[in-house]
Amino acid sequence: MTTDLTSRHPHSVSADRQRILRRVGTFMSYAGISLVALLFLFPFFWMVSNAVRSNAEVMAVPVRILPEEYQWGTFVDAFVSLPFGTFLLNSIIVACGVTAIVVAVSCLSAYAFARLRFPGREGLLLTYLSTLMIPQVMLVIPLFLLVSKLGWINTYHGMILPVAFSSFGTFLLRQFILGIPKDLDEAAMMDGASRLRILVTVIVPLAMPAIGLLSLFTFIAQWKSFLWPLIATSGVEKATLPLGLTLFQTQQGTSWNYIMAGATISMVPGVILAIVMQRIIYKGISVGSGFGGR
Amino acid sequence: MRQLSPWQELPLMEEDMSQSAVAELPLQPVQSRRFLKPETQTAMLFLLPSFLGFMIFMALPILASLGLSFTNWQLISTPSFVGFQNYIKLFTVDPAFYTILRNTLFFAVEYLALNIAVSLTLAVWISSLKRGKAIFRVIFFLPTFTPTIAASVVWLLIFTPDGLADAVIRALGLGLPNFLLNPTWAMQAIILVTLWANVGYNVVMFNAALDLVPKHYLEAATIDGANAWQQFWRIRLPLISPTVFFATVMTAITSLQVFDEIFAMTRGGPGSATATLGFAIYQKGFTNFQMGYASALAWVMFVMIMALTILQFHMQRKWVHYDD
Numbered sequence: 268m269t270t271d272l273t274s275r276h277p278h279s280v281s282a283d284r285q286r287i288l289r290r291v292g293t294f295m296s297y298a299g300i301s302l303v304a305l306l307f308l309f310p311f312f313w314m315v316s317n318a319v320r321s322n323a324e325v326m327a328v329p330v331r332i333l334p335e336e337y338q339w340g341t342f343v344d345a346f347v348s349l350p351f352g353t354f355l356l357n358s359i360i361v362a363c364g365v366t367a368i369v370v371a372v373s374c375l376s377a378y379a380f381a382r383l384r385f386p387g388r389e390g391l392l393l394t395y396l397s398t399l400m401i402p403q404v405m406l407v408i409p410l411f412l413l414v415s416k417l418g419w420i421n422t423y424h425g426m427i428l429p430v431a432f433s434s435f436g437t438f439l440l441r442q443f444i445l446g447i448p449k450d451l452d453e454a455a456m457m458d459g460a461s462r463l464r465i466l467v468t469v470i471v472p473l474a475m476p477a478i479g480l481l482s483l484f485t486f487i488a489q490w491k492s493f494l495w496p497l498i499a500t501s502g503v504e505k506a507t508l509p510l511g512l513t514l515f516q517t518q519q520g521t522s523w524n525y526i527m528a529g530a531t532i533s534m535v536p537g538v539i540l541a542i543v544m545q546r547i548i549y550k551g552i553s554v555g556s557g558f559g560g561r
Numbered sequence: 562m563r564q565l566s567p568w569q570e571l572p573l574m575e576e577d578m579s580q581s582a583v584a585e586l587p588l589q590p591v592q593s594r595r596f597l598k599p600e601t602q603t604a605m606l607f608l609l610p611s612f613l614g615f616m617i618f619m620a621l622p623i624l625a626s627l628g629l630s631f632t633n634w635q636l637i638s639t640p641s642f643v644g645f646q647n648y649i650k651l652f653t654v655d656p657a658f659y660t661i662l663r664n665t666l667f668f669a670v671e672y673l674a675l676n677i678a679v680s681l682t683l684a685v686w687i688s689s690l691k692r693g694k695a696i697f698r699v700i701f702f703l704p705t706f707t708p709t710i711a712a713s714v715v716w717l718l719i720f721t722p723d724g725l726a727d728a729v730i731r732a733l734g735l736g737l738p739n740f741l742l743n744p745t746w747a748m749q750a751i752i753l754v755t756l757w758a759n760v761g762y763n764v765v766m767f768n769a770a771l772d773l774v775p776k777h778y779l780e781a782a783t784i785d786g787a788n789a790w791q792q793f794w795r796i797r798l799p800l801i802s803p804t805v806f807f808a809t810v811m812t813a814i815t816s817l818q819v820f821d822e823i824f825a826m827t828r829g830g831p832g833s834a835t836a837t838l839g840f841a842i843y844q845k846g847f848t849n850f851q852m853g854y855a856s857a858l859a860w861v862m863f864v865m866i867m868a869l870t871i872l873q874f875h876m877q878r879k880w881v882h883y884d885d
Contacts, residue, residue, distance in 0.1 A: 297693075300686050304700045310757065311703070313725065314715045325718070330728040376611035385604040395611075398619050402818050402866060404842045405859040408629065408852055409622035432614025462603045491708040493821045498847060509710035513825055523718055530711035537706030545699050 311534075318342070318527035325523040338524070345528040350503055354511035355532065357423075361496070361507055362489040364427040369485045370478060373436030378466045380437065381444035382452060392441075395434035403494060411498050419499075426499045426507075430492070436481050443477035444470055483544050490536060508533040630856035640853065647857035657833060657841070664748065665837040665865075669816040672752050676812050677805070680760050684767035685793060698765055705761040713825035716754045717741075720826070744834035747827055751835050754822050759815075763808045770804035771797060799882040806881045810873050814866055838862045 317325050318341055320334040345351050379385075380392050410429045419425030447470060455465045471478065493509045500506055506514060512529050515522065597605075630647055634640035651658045687697045704712055719725045720741045730737045740750035774797055782792050798805070820839035823829060829836035829844065836844075838858060846855030 293691075296686070296689065300683075300690070300697060303683070304697055307700060307757070308703075310712070310715050310719065313719060314711075317718060328723050330723075330725050372610045372614065375607040379604045379607035383600050383604040383607065385598075385601040388604075391608075395615065398615075398623075400814065400863075400866060400870065401619070401623060402814075402839075402859065402862050404818060404820065404839055405626050405856075405863055406619070406622045408842075408846050408856055408859065409625035410618065411847075412625070412852070413617075413622065428614075429618045432611060432618050434611075434615070434619075437611060462607070466607075487706055491706075493708070493710050493824070494843070497824075509708040509821075512708075512710050512714050526714055527718065530708075530714055533711045534703075534707040537708075538703060541699055541702050541706045545695055545702075 314527050314530050318524055318531050320524055322522055322524045325527075341524050341528045342532070345525040345532075349511070349515060349522075349525055349529070350506075351508075351511065351525075351529050351532065353503065354506055354508045354529070357505055358490060358507040358509075358533070360423055361426050361492075362486050364423065365431045365489045366482050366485045368427065368431035369433060369436050370482055372432065373440050373481060374466065374471060374474075374478070376437045377440030377444055378462075378470060380441045382449075382470075383462070392438075395437060398434055399438075407494060407498055410495075414499055421500050421502075421505045423505070426496055426505065429499070430489070430495055433485075436485070439481055440474060440477055443474050447473050479544075483540060487537060487540065490533075626856045626859060629853050630860050632853040634853045636850040636852055643853070647854050648861075650854070651857060651861065657836070660833050661836050661838055661841045662861075664833075664835060665817060665819075665839075668748060668752060668819060668837055669813060672755055672816045672819075673809065673813050675752065675756055676760055676763060676816075677809060679756065680763035680767055680808070681805070683760070683764045684771055685797070687764070687768050688771040694768070698768060701764045702761040704758045707758070709758055709821035710825050712758045713754060713822050716750070716757075717826050720750055741827060742831060744831050747831055747834045751819070751822050751826060754826065755816075755819060758822070759812075763812065766804060766808055767801060770801040774800045802881045803883060806873070806877050810870060813869050813873065817862060817866055817869070838865075 316332070316334060319337050319339055320341075321336070321338055324331070324335060380388065406429075414420060414425045414429060417425070419428075451469050451473070452465050455469050460468070491509065492507070496505075496507045496510050500510065503511070503514060508529065512526055512533070515526055515529075629640070631642055631644060632640040633643045633646070683701060687694055687701075690697070720727075720739070722739050722742065727739055738746060740746040778796055778800070779792055782796055787795065818839045819837055820843065823835050823837060823840045824843070827835045829840050838861065842855050842858045842862070845851045845858060
C-alpha cells in the first residue's frame with residue numbers, strides 16, 4: 268500500500284531510500300556472481316600457476332598460491348622433453364579431420380532429408396535419430412575389434428573415421444534447411460542448376476550459422492575426446508593431447524609442472540573459440556532450445 | 562550434442578509418415594518400380610556417404626555388441642555362444658556388479674540434482690544482470706570447452722595429499738580426510754569435478770531460454786504484486802520448463818556414462834568406491850579382455866539409459882508446460 272503512494276511522489280524520502288536499496292541490491296548481486304565466477308576460474312589459475320614452477324615447488328608442502336620463482340621456460344621444456352608437439356599435431360589433425368568429414372557428410376544427407384522426396388525417408392531419419400541415445404562405450408568394443416581387424420590401430424583414419432558419422436549433424440542441418448524458403452531452390456532449378464550445385468551455391472551459404480555451430484561443437488568434442496583415442500592408439504606416436512596428459516601422469520616421478528603446461532596448451536583453442544564464438548553459440552543454443560517446445 | 566531436442570519432432574513425423582503414405586499410394590506410377598525416379602537417385606547419392614558410415618560404424622557395431630554379449634570371448638580364445646550366461650553372472654555371481662550399479666546411480670542422481678540446481682541458479686542470476694552477461698556466460702562455459710582430462714589432472718593436483726584442497730580443509734578446520742584417498746569422499750570429489758567441468762552447458766542453455774521469456778509477463782506479475790521468488794516459480798520456471806526437461810534428459814544420459822574424470826583421477830578407487838558402469842566396461846574389456854562380459858555390461862547401461870529416458874518422458878506431463 269505504501270509503495271503505491273510513494274511511487275506517485277518520486278522525490279519523497281522513502282522513494283530515495285528505495286532507489287538506494289535497489290542500488291545496494293544490484294551491487295551485491297554483481298559482487299556475489301563475481302565471487303562465484305572467480306571461484307570457478309580458480310582451477311585455471313592453479314593450472315597456470317603450477318605450470319610456471321619447478322616440479323619440486325609444485326610438491327612443496329606449505330602450498331603457495333603464487334610461485335616463488337617464475338619459470339616460464341616450462342612451456343618450452345615441455346615441448347622439448349616430452350612429445351607435446353606430436354600430441355598437439357595429432358589433436359589438430361584428428362579434430363580437423365573429423366570436423367571436415369562431419370560437415371561435408373551432414374550437408375549432403377541433411378539436404379536429402381530436408382528437400383528430396385524418396386520412399387522410406389521418414390523411417391530412415393527416425394532410425395538415424397534413435398542412435399543418438401546409444402552410449403559411446405557400447406560401440407567402443409566392436410569398433411576396436413573392427414579397427415584392429417582392418418589394421419587401423421595407430422593410424423589417423425582409424426582415429427577419425429569411426430567417430431565421423433554422427434546423425435546429430437544431419438539432424439541439426441536438416442532442421443535449419445527446413446527453415447530456408449524453398450523458392451530459392453526452385454529459382455535455381457529453373458536456371459538449370461543441379462541439386463549438388465543448389466546445395467553448394469544456395470543452401471550452404473544460407474546455412475552458415477548452423478554449419479558454424481556444427482563445426483564448433485564437432486571440433487570441441489573431438490578436441491576433448493579421450494576414450495576413442497585411448498583405445499584406437501597405443502604408445503605416444505599417435506597420442507592426442509588429452510591422452511598425452513595421462514600417459515605422463517602414470518610414469519615414475521610425474522612432472523606435474525610439464526603436465527600443467529600441457530593442460531594449459533590443450534585448453535587454448537577452447538578459450539579462443541569460447542570467446543570468439545560466444546554470440547554464435549548463444550544464438551545457436553537459443554534456436555536449439557526453441558525446438559524443445561516453444 | 563545437447564542443444565537440440567529431437568523428442569518434440571517425433572510425433573510430428575509419425576503424422577507426416579501416415580499422411581504421405583496415404584497420399585502417395587494411389588499416385589505412384591507403375592513404371593517407378595522398374596526405374597527409380599531421378600529425385601530418388603539423387604537422394605540415394607546424397608545419402609550414400611552418411612549411410613555407409615552409419616552402417617559400418619554404428620549399425621554393425623550395435624549388432625556386434627549385442628552378439629558379443631552372448632559369448633564368452635576373451636580376445637585370445639575363439640568366442641563361443643553362452644546364451645544369457647554373462648547376464649546371469651552379472652546379476653547373481655559377480656559381487657562387484659551391485660557396487661558398480663550403486664555407484665553409477667549414486668553419481669547420476671546426486672550429479673543430476675546438483676547440476677540442475679546450480680545451473681538454474683546461475684542462469685537466473687546472470688539473466689537478472691543488466692550488463693556483463695556475455696562475460697559471465699563465457700566464464701561458466703570455459704570448462705566445458707576444456708578437455709575433461711586436462712580439467713581432471715588439474716583437480717588431481719588440487720586433491721593431491723598435502724595439496725591445495727587439504728591445505729584449505731585444514732585452514733578452515735573442517736577435519737575432513739583427503740578426498741581421493743577416502744572411499745566415502747572420493748565420489749564427492751568426482752561429482753564436484755564433473756559439475757565444474759559441465760555445468761556451463763546448462764547455464765548457457767537456461768540463460769538463453771530465460772532471455773526469451775516475454776518481458777510483459779514479468780511486468781504484469783510485478784503489477785499484481787508477485788515477488789521475485791513467486792515470479793520464478795510461477796512464471797519463469799514453467800515457461801522454460803521444456804528447456805529444463807531437455808537439459809535434464811541429456812544430463813541424465815551423459816551422467817550414466819561418466820568415464821574420463823574417473824579414469825584420470827581415481828581409476829575406480831579407492832577400493833571400488835568410484836567404479837561406475839562406464840569405467841567397469843572399459844576395465845573389463847580393455848584391461849581384462851573379457852569382451853563378452855563387458856558387452857553385457859554395456860547393454861545393461863543402454864537399458865538403464867532407455868528406462869531413465871522413458872521414465873522422464875512419462876513424468877514430464879506432470880511438470881513440463883508447453884505453450885500451445
